[in-house]
Amino acid sequence: MPVTLVTVSLTELSRDELTRTLDELRGAYDELRGRALALDLTRGKPSAEQLDLAEELLGLPGAGTHTAADGTDTRNYGGLRGLAELREIFGPLLDVPAGQLVAFGNSSLELMHECMVHAALFGVPGSTRPWAPGSGAAVLCPVPGYDRHFALCEKLGIEMIPVPMNGEGPDLAEVERLAAEDARVKGIWCVPKYSNPTGTVYSAQTVRGLAAMRTAAPDFRIFWDNAYAVHHLTETRHEVADVLAAADEAGNPDRPFVFGSTSKITLAGSGVAFFGASKSNVDWLTGHLGKRTIGPDKVNQLRHALFLGSADGVHAHMDRHRALLRPKFDLVQRKLEEGLSGTGAATWTVPEGGYFVSLDVLDGCASRVVALAAEAGIALTPAGAPFPYGKDPNDRVIRLAPSYPPPAELSDAVDGLVLCIKLAGVEHLLR
Numbered sequence: 001m002p003v004t005l006v007t008v009s010l011t012e013l014s015r016d017e018l019t020r021t022l023d024e025l026r027g028a029y030d031e032l033r034g035r036a037l038a039l040d041l042t043r044g045k046p047s048a049e050q051l052d053l054a055e056e057l058l059g060l061p062g063a064g065t066h067t068a069a070d071g072t073d074t075r076n077y078g079g080l081r082g083l084a085e086l087r088e089i090f091g092p093l094l095d096v097p098a099g100q101l102v103a104f105g106n107s108s109l110e111l112m113h114e115c116m117v118h119a120a121l122f123g124v125p126g127s128t129r130p131w132a133p134g135s136g137a138a139v140l141c142p143v144p145g146y147d148r149h150f151a152l153c154e155k156l157g158i159e160m161i162p163v164p165m166n167g168e169g170p171d172l173a174e175v176e177r178l179a180a181e182d183a184r185v186k187g188i189w190c191v192p193k194y195s196n197p198t199g200t201v202y203s204a205q206t207v208r209g210l211a212a213m214r215t216a217a218p219d220f221r222i223f224w225d226n227a228y229a230v231h232h233l234t235e236t237r238h239e240v241a242d243v244l245a246a247a248d249e250a251g252n253p254d255r256p257f258v259f260g261s262t263s264k265i266t267l268a269g270s271g272v273a274f275f276g277a278s279k280s281n282v283d284w285l286t287g288h289l290g291k292r293t294i295g296p297d298k299v300n301q302l303r304h305a306l307f308l309g310s311a312d313g314v315h316a317h318m319d320r321h322r323a324l325l326r327p328k329f330d331l332v333q334r335k336l337e338e339g340l341s342g343t344g345a346a347t348w349t350v351p352e353g354g355y356f357v358s359l360d361v362l363d364g365c366a367s368r369v370v371a372l373a374a375e376a377g378i379a380l381t382p383a384g385a386p387f388p389y390g391k392d393p394n395d396r397v398i399r400l401a402p403s404y405p406p407p408a409e410l411s412d413a414v415d416g417l418v419l420c421i422k423l424a425g426v427e428h429l430l431r
C-alpha cells in the first residue's frame with residue numbers, strides 16, 4: 001500500500017507547505033478508500049493460532065480421568081473455591097497464597113462484576129453501608145484504562161474519577177490525595193502489569209503506596225486486575241510487587257481484591273478465572289457466590305491443571321504465545337516508526353507485554369482519525385473508549401490491538417492508520 005512519507009515535523013511546516021501536504025495526503029487517502037478494505041484493529045483477543053496452542057485441552061481430562069488430587073470427583077457438585085491443584089499452580093503466578101485463591105468460572109470480568117454488584121448491594125467487609133447507586137460511592141480510574149471496568153461502574157451508578165497514568169502506574173500523589181480526603185472514594189481500578197492499554201508495569205513504590213496510603217473510606221478496595229501477569233512480549237519476565245503482602249504489612253490486609261484468568265493463556269472463552277484476597281474477603285465473596293452456584297466447572301479446572309502442569313508449564317506455554325505475538329507487535333512498531341517518527345503527529349507506547357499499543361495523536365484528533373480509518377474500512381476502538389463515560393477530555397488516545405489479525409492484514413491496517421493520523425493532523429493544523 002502506498003503511504004505518503006511525511007517525515008518532517010508537521011508543526012514546522014508553513015501554511016503553504018501544509019496545504020500542499022494536505023492535497024498529497026488526500027490523494028493517498030482517496031486511493032486507500034478505493035481499496036474497500038475490511039480490517040479490524042479493535043479486538044484484544046488471541047488469534048486462532050494462539051488458541052491452537054491449547055488445542056490439546058479439548059481432549060482433556062479424557063474419559064476415566066475425573067478425580068482431583070485430593071480425591072474430589074470433579075464431575076459432581078461442590079468445591080466452591082475451585083480445585084486445589086490449579087490454585088497451587090496459579091498462586092505463585094498471581095502472588096496469592098493458594099489457600100487464599102479462588103478458582104471459579106471462565107471470566108475474571110465476571111468476578112469483578114460479582115464483587116462490584118455485591119459491594120453495591122451489601123457492602124464489603126468493613127463497610128458501614130453498601131456502595132449502592134445514589135450512595136455517592138466513587139472509584140478512581142487510572143486513564144487511559146480498560147473500558148469494561150468503566151462500563152461496569154457506569155452501569156451500577158458508581159461515580160468514576162479519572163487519575164492520570166504515568167510511567168510507574170497511576171499518579172500516586174493524586175490517588176493518595178483523593179483517597180484521603182473523600183470517604184465516598186471506595187476504590188481504584190488497577191491493571192498492574194502491562195496495563196491495558198499503556199503497557200505500564202507498576203513500580204514497587206506505587207504498589208507499596210497504594211497498599212499503605214491513608215483512605216477516608218474504611219472499606220476502600222484496590223481492584224487489582226492482573227490480567228497480564230504472565231503475558232510477556234520480551235525475554236524479561238517483569239515482576240510487580242506483591243500487593244497482598246504489602247497491604248498486610250501496612251495493616252490493610254483487606255484492601256486488595258486480586259483478579260486473574262487463563263483467558264489469554266489457554267482458551268479465551270473457556271478458561272478459568274481467579275480471585276485472591278484476605279480470608280475475610282474470600283469468605284465474603286464465596287458467601288455470595290454460594291447463593292448462585294453450588295460450585296464451578298471443576299472438570300474444566302482439572303483439564304487446565306493437567307494441561308499446564310505447573311507454574312513453569314504456564315511460563316513455557318506463554319513463551320509459545322510470545323513467539324506468535326512478538327512479530328505482530330514488532331510490525332506495528334516498525335510501521336509506526338517508518339510512517340510517523342519525526343512528524344510530531346503521534347507518539348505511542350512500546351509495550352513489553354500485554355495486548356495493546358496506546359497511541360497519542362495531536363490533541364483534538366483522535367475521533368477524526370478513527371472516523372477517517374472507519375471510512376477507509378479500518379475498524380479502530382472508538383476514540384474515548386479507554387476513559388470513563390467514553391470521554392477522552394483531550395480527544396487524543398487511540399488503543400491498538402495487534403493480536404488478532406494475520407500479519408498481512410495488520411500491516412495494511414497500520415499503513416492505513418498512519419495515513420489517517422497524518423491527514424487528521426494536517427487538517428487540524430490548518431484549522
Ligand code: PLP
Pocket residue numbers: 044106107108109110146191196225227260261262263268273
Ligand atoms: N481485564 C483486562 C485488563 C483485560 O484487558 C481483559 C480482556 O481484555 C479482561 C480483564 C477480561 O478478562 P476475562 O477474560 O478473564 O474476563
